[in-house]
Amino acid sequence: MALHTDRQYEEELQQLRAKILEMGGLVEKQIDDAIIALTERNSDQAHEVIERDHVVNYFDVAVNEACTRLLALHQPAASDLRLIMTGLKISTDLERIGDIAQNICERALELNQEPPFKHAVDLPRMADWARSMLRDSLDAFVREDTELALHVCQRDDFIDDLTAQIFHEMFAYMAQDPQSVSRATAFLFLAKYLERIADHATNIAEMVIYMVKGKSIRHISPPPATI
Numbered sequence: 001m002a003l004h005t006d007r008q009y010e011e012e013l014q015q016l017r018a019k020i021l022e023m024g025g026l027v028e029k030q031i032d033d034a035i036i037a038l039t040e041r042n043s044d045q046a047h048e049v050i051e052r053d054h055v056v057n058y059f060d061v062a063v064n065e066a067c068t069r070l071l072a073l074h075q076p077a078a079s080d081l082r083l084i085m086t087g088l089k090i091s092t093d094l095e096r097i098g099d100i101a102q103n104i105c106e107r108a109l110e111l112n113q114e115p116p117f118k119h120a121v122d123l124p125r126m127a128d129w130a131r132s133m134l135r136d137s138l139d140a141f142v143r144e145d146t147e148l149a150l151h152v153c154q155r156d157d158f159i160d161d162l163t164a165q166i167f168h169e170m171f172a173y174m175a176q177d178p179q180s181v182s183r184a185t186a187f188l189f190l191a192k193y194l195e196r197i198a199d200h201a202t203n204i205a206e207m208v209i210y211m212v213k214g215k216s217i218r219h220i221s222p223p224p225a226t227i
C-alpha cells in the first residue's frame with residue numbers, strides 16, 4: 001500500500017497491522033498447544049491454554065479500539081477503509097478461534113479422566129489441515145496474497161469431508177460398543193471444533209481478497225478458480 005503524507009495516520013495503520021499479526025500468532029500458538037494437550041493427554045498444558053484465553057480477548061478489544069479510532073479521526077476511504085474493515089472482521093474470527101482452542105482443552109481434560117480411546121480417529125490430520133489454513137490465511141493477509149487466500153477457501157471442502165467421515169466412524173463405534181459413547185461423543189465435538197477453525201480461516205481469507213481487490217467472494221460456492 002502507498003505511504004501517506006500524514007505520518008501519524010500511517011503509523012496507526014501499521015500499528016493496526018502489527019496488532020492483528022500479534023493476535024494471529026498468539027491464536028496459532030493456542031491452537032497448536034491445544035492439539036498437543038489433546039493428543040498427548042497433557043492436562044497441565046490444557047490448563048495453560050485456558051488461562052491464556054484472556055490475552056486473546058485483550059487483543060480483540062485492542063484491535064477494535066484501533067479500528068474505531070482510525071474511523072473516527074481520519075475518515076479513511078478506499079483501500080484504507082477496506083484494511084480497517086478487514087481488521088475488525090479478522091479480530092472477531094481470531095477471537096472465536098481462541099475460544100475454540102479453549103473448548104478443545106476442556107474436552108481434553110474430560111477425556112483425560114477416562115481410559116484412552118482405542119479406536120483410530122483421523123483428528124490429527126484434520127487438525128493439521130485446519131492449522132495450515134489458519135496459518136496461510138494470516139500469511140495471505142501479511143503479503144496481500146489473493147492467490148494464497150483463494151487456495152485457503154478452496155481447501156474448506158476437504159475439511160468438511162473429513163468431518164463427515166469422522167462423524168460416520170464415531171456413530172459406528174457407538175453402535176458397536178455402548179461403553180465408548182461418552183468418548184466418541186467428545187470426538188464428535190472435537191471434529192466440529194476443527195471444522196469451525198477452518199471456517200474462520202476461510203472467513204479471514206475471504207476478507208483478504210476483499211481488502212486487496214475490493215471484491216467480495218462470500219457466499220459464492222464453490223469459490224472461483226481466479227479472481
